[in-house]
Amino acid sequence: MQVLREKLRLYILENFLFTDDQYELSDDDSFMDKEIIDSTGILEVIEFLEDECQIKVEDEDLLPENLDSINKITSFVKRKQDG
Secondary structure (H helix, E strand, O other), X not given: OHHHHHHHHHHHXXXXXXXXXHHHOOOOOOOOOOOOOOHHHHHXXXXXXXXXXXXXXXXXXXXXXXXXXXXXXXXXXXXXXXX
């Protein structure tokens, strides 16, 4: 999961925060509360996850508990892969 965590962090930094400064984003930062990613952006993140992790994100998975931070996403992906 560490590899996914780093790829995801880099993806979000480059595509939404337009930086490569690792200190701009912590693993627990809420994408919604900090206005990092909007609803359209989360669709891009989902596409990234589906391609990168070979998972399918279902409509019922589209919850903040699953997709609102790097830590939440990595936990979600682990559950999907283990499931």
